[in-house]
Amino acid sequence: MEYVIEMLGIRKQFGDFVANDNITLQLKKGEIHALLGENGAGKSTLMNVLFGLYQPEAGTIRVHGKDVKITDPNVANKLGIGMVHQHFMLVENFTVTENIILGSEPTKMGTINIKDASKRVQELSEKYSLNVDANAKIEDISVGMQQRVEILKTLYRGAEILIFDEPTASLTPQEITELIQIMKRLIEEGKSIILITHKLKEIMEVSDRVTVIRKGQGIGTVITSETNPTELAELMVGRQVVFKTEKKDPNPTDTVLQIESLTVADNRDVDKVKGLNLTVRAGEIVGIAGIDGNGQSELIEAITGLRKVKSGKISLNGKDITGLKPRKITESGVGHIPQDRHKHGLVLDFPIGHNIALQTYYKAPISKSGVIDYKKVNEIARKIIEEYDVRSGEGEMSIARSLSGGNQQKAIIGREINRNPDLLIAALPTRGLDVGAIEFIHKRLIEQRDKGKAVLLISFELDEVMNVSDRIAVIHDGTIIDTVKPQETTEQELGLLMAGQSLHGKEKVGGENE
Amino acid sequence: MSKRLVNILVPLISILLGLIIGAIVMAISGFSPVEGYVALWNGIFMDTYTMGETVRQITPYVFAGLAVAFAFRTGLFNIGVEGQLIMGWLAAAYVGFKFDLPTVIHLPLALIAAAVAGALWAFIPGLLKAKLQVHEVIVTIMMNYTALHVANSLIGTLSGGDERTPKVQETASLRSSFFESLTDYSRMHWGFVVALIAVLVMWFILEKTTRGYELKAVGFNKHASQYAGMNVNKNIILAMVISGAFAGLGGAMEALGTFENMSKLHGFTGIGFDGIAVALLGANQPFGVLLGAILFGSLKNGGLNMPSEAGVPTEIVNIVIALIIFFVASGYIIRVVLERFGKQRKEEK
Numbered sequence: 001m002e003y004v005i006e007m008l009g010i011r012k013q014f015g016d017f018v019a020n021d022n023i024t025l026q027l028k029k030g031e032i033h034a035l036l037g038e039n040g041a042g043k044s045t046l047m048n049v050l051f052g053l054y055q056p057e058a059g060t061i062r063v064h065g066k067d068v069k070i071t072d073p074n075v076a077n078k079l080g081i082g083m084v085h086q087h088f089m090l091v092e093n094f095t096v097t098e099n100i101i102l103g104s105e106p107t108k109m110g111t112i113n114i115k116d117a118s119k120r121v122q123e124l125s126e127k128y129s130l131n132v133d134a135n136a137k138i139e140d141i142s143v144g145m146q147q148r149v150e151i152l153k154t155l156y157r158g159a160e161i162l163i164f165d166e167p168t169a170s171l172t173p174q175e176i177t178e179l180i181q182i183m184k185r186l187i188e189e190g191k192s193i194i195l196i197t198h199k200l201k202e203i204m205e206v207s208d209r210v211t212v213i214r215k216g217q218g219i220g221t222v223i224t225s226e227t228n229p230t231e232l233a234e235l236m237v238g239r240q241v242v243f244k245t246e247k248k249d250p251n252p253t254d255t256v257l258q259i260e261s262l263t264v265a266d267n268r269d270v271d272k273v274k275g276l277n278l279t280v281r282a283g284e285i286v287g288i289a290g291i292d293g294n295g296q297s298e299l300i301e302a303i304t305g306l307r308k309v310k311s312g313k314i315s316l317n318g319k320d321i322t323g324l325k326p327r328k329i330t331e332s333g334v335g336h337i338p339q340d341r342h343k344h345g346l347v348l349d350f351p352i353g354h355n356i357a358l359q360t361y362y363k364a365p366i367s368k369s370g371v372i373d374y375k376k377v378n379e380i381a382r383k384i385i386e387e388y389d390v391r392s393g394e395g396e397m398s399i400a401r402s403l404s405g406g407n408q409q410k411a412i413i414g415r416e417i418n419r420n421p422d423l424l425i426a427a428l429p430t431r432g433l434d435v436g437a438i439e440f441i442h443k444r445l446i447e448q449r450d451k452g453k454a455v456l457l458i459s460f461e462l463d464e465v466m467n468v469s470d471r472i473a474v475i476h477d478g479t480i481i482d483t484v485k486p487q488e489t490t491e492q493e494l495g496l497l498m499a500g501q502s503l504h505g506k507e508k509v510g511g512e513n514e
Numbered sequence: 515m516s517k518r519l520v521n522i523l524v525p526l527i528s529i530l531l532g533l534i535i536g537a538i539v540m541a542i543s544g545f546s547p548v549e550g551y552v553a554l555w556n557g558i559f560m561d562t563y564t565m566g567e568t569v570r571q572i573t574p575y576v577f578a579g580l581a582v583a584f585a586f587r588t589g590l591f592n593i594g595v596e597g598q599l600i601m602g603w604l605a606a607a608y609v610g611f612k613f614d615l616p617t618v619i620h621l622p623l624a625l626i627a628a629a630v631a632g633a634l635w636a637f638i639p640g641l642l643k644a645k646l647q648v649h650e651v652i653v654t655i656m657m658n659y660t661a662l663h664v665a666n667s668l669i670g671t672l673s674g675g676d677e678r679t680p681k682v683q684e685t686a687s688l689r690s691s692f693f694e695s696l697t698d699y700s701r702m703h704w705g706f707v708v709a710l711i712a713v714l715v716m717w718f719i720l721e722k723t724t725r726g727y728e729l730k731a732v733g734f735n736k737h738a739s740q741y742a743g744m745n746v747n748k749n750i751i752l753a754m755v756i757s758g759a760f761a762g763l764g765g766a767m768e769a770l771g772t773f774e775n776m777s778k779l780h781g782f783t784g785i786g787f788d789g790i791a792v793a794l795l796g797a798n799q800p801f802g803v804l805l806g807a808i809l810f811g812s813l814k815n816g817g818l819n820m821p822s823e824a825g826v827p828t829e830i831v832n833i834v835i836a837l838i839i840f841f842v843a844s845g846y847i848i849r850v851v852l853e854r855f856g857k858q859r860k861e862e863k
Contacts, residue, residue: 327743338741347735358742367724
């Protein structure tokens with residue numbers, strides 16, 4: 001079998017840090033080859049070597065059996081290697097075509113020949129059924145569509161080998177399904193694909209073979225059809241991984257959070273939460289399942305006091321907290337792991353220690369008569385960092401921005417749980433994290449439940465909701481359409497509910513089964 | 515190369531490079547660089563008089579730099595330091611000549627009046643930013659012009675149609691016979707002590723207080739601050755007000771020290787705008803601002819001597835000064851070169 005790309009014994013070093021050591025990856029023509037590894041295992045480094053952004057210290061790269069030296073991305077492009085970046089590199093207020101030709105604009109008598117380019121883009125889009133409008137502006141199209149523009153960009157430049165870097169990280173479930181179709185179509189047309197990911201489910205679904213790397217070391221290559229997710233996870237993490245989080249039966253007691261006919265509007269004054277009812281009791285985890293945009297964000301913001309409540313009532317431990325200031329709500333016993341940890345969870349330019357004080361900086365023992373005791377801040381931070389296994393270069397003094405996503409999230413969770421709240425709201429707590437970190441976070445949530453705390457989990461991942469929750473409240477169009485027990489339902493059933501179909505024949509509005 | 519050594523070398527090399535390029539500019543324009551730099555040196559250090567004048571020149575730069583740096587650290591861009599300084603100048607001059615009070619009350623009162631005037635002038639853009647999301651850069655720029663013309667008009671009214679306000683009472687003056695005798699009757703005044711205190715105050719607010727933590731958090735990420743229960747709008751206004759108070763005090767240095775009155779201004783003093791450069795030179799750190807102001811003020815004052823002693827025209831002097839500042843500000847480039855140089859040496863070993 002002929003290999004289109006061979007990376008043999010690649011070693012890449014940054015100072016004393018070995019990012020890649022003796023990694024071998026061989027891509028066959030017409031296959032989808034997954035590159036699997038935890039965050040920080042060295043996947044991106046390896047691909048940047050292939051793409052010419054880094055020069056390896058050792059090892060050879062062969063393209064179609066010939067030794068090559070890829071000195072910069074232009075060389076990679078000429079060799080037919082294209083990269084679909086995780087963070088799209090698109091100019092928001094340019095059209096699709098303008099973005100695609102950026103950097104190699106076709107000219108006609110000194111002016112850009114946008115017409116022909118646009119025609120070619122449209123043809124390519126149709127050939128691979130990408131369904132992209134060549135003249136649409138980037139800011140007007142969805143994230144999934146923007147990704148297809150990135151794909152088109154590589155195809156336009158004649159790529160035969162496409163590298164997808166964490167392509168599903170920012171996509172909705174539907175968009176993921178579509179992307180998988182697109183990838184299969186590309187293979188049919190004779191392209192070869194390297195898929196960088198840490199999501200086992202996608203690998204099992206789409207790839208032909210998998211190369212696993214762990215802590216910069218090449219672990220080996222396996223054939224997908226001859227392996228299973230458990231084995232892959234073990235190869236990736238280097239130890240056994242529990243998917244089904246172990247937990248005792250719940251023992252729910254008093255009502256902690258009670259929401260009654262809550263209505264909340266978004267910024268454009270459109271009602272997003274419509275007469276919603278929900279109860280969370282001490283000692284249980286209630287999972288909110290639903291498709292993004294059905295009122296989840298507005299619901300959390302209303303509970304935490306960040307958004308005005310139009311009507312209805314929210315009470316905590318029997319006390320009315322509707323319309324209180326965020327700080328008052330926090331102080332009455334609400335902990336909150338926000339949906340967007342960079343925007344809302346952390347001050348990225350602060351050291352991680354200062355971030356851990358973000359909710360308590362103004363109170364004793366940290367603050368005394370208006371002066372902060374930073375020694376105390378760091379002392380508390382060190383304790384949380386140790387307890388929650390937050391890994392960083394310089395401990396509590398590391399700037400939050402420099403930590404990996406998983407470690408940032410662990411710091412946030414540590415901060416919130418350390419305040420010992422009665423209600424813990426966890427919004428998409430494992431988004432973008434690898435298997436090890438997900439496992440850790442799920443354990444902590446269940447631990448809180450077992451301590452008799454109420455936990456409200458909001459997630460778009462059905463696996464997570466099914467795994468962690470004791471009850472699942474399905475949200476659709478701003479109301480809880482039904483509440484089910486995870487052991488009494490299936491993903492299909494939840495999918496139907498999330499799409500707004502009632503299981504009992506008639507549509508229910510605002511009714512929560514109690 | 516050790517980090518410490520690099521930190522010391524970078525500013526030194528920057529200044530040296532600035533001097534070299536400045537010398538080339540002077541040589542090309544047909545003036546002797548050696549004579550020019552001797553004149554610059556003499557303009558800073560020649561005798562006690564020039565040294566006293568240099569310190570006097572540095573003082574308002576410290577305040578302007580602190581004002582800009584404080585706003586920067588809290589996520590705001592205060593271009594209105596110039597206007598706030600003018601209002602502070604006027605307020606201090608007014609309180610200074612209007613009241614008959616003992617020094618212990620009069621001098622602090624005049625300083626407070628200047629701080630309050632500057633703070634009020636900054637409060638308006640702060641309020642507009644917090645409540646209506648009007649960008650502070652636009653409002654502060656416009657308020658510089660308002661300040662200039664309001665001050666000129668008020669000077670006319672207060673002095674009964676004169677071009678300048680009356681001299682401030684001795685009880686409100688920062689001048690001292692001690693410094694006069696020490697520096698051969700230069701205009702050096704107690705203001706530099708106030709400036710040093712202001713440096714400490716800014717450091718204390720930002721690095722030690724709960725409020726400083728909030729101000730910085732809001733400056734870096736207002737969404738996360740809001741999540742953490744902070745009042746974002748209040749903090750934006752407060753940041754502007756504190757910044758404006760520093761600027762106002764800078765005006766008081768002119769009112770109570772350098773000039774002991776306020777004359778109608780034909781244009782901006784430039785101190786407020788130079789404050790932006792001072793803040794950047796000092797990396798927005800209080801002690802850095804102090805060093806930045808010393809460099810800036812010294813060059814400005816020394817440059818005054820270059821036309822008379824070396825015959826270098828003012829325009830060339832300004833180019834030379836700008837070049838030195840430019841190289842100090844672009845210290846990053848030198849840092850990169852130094853680090854690469856250090857790496858190569860290591861590899862050769």
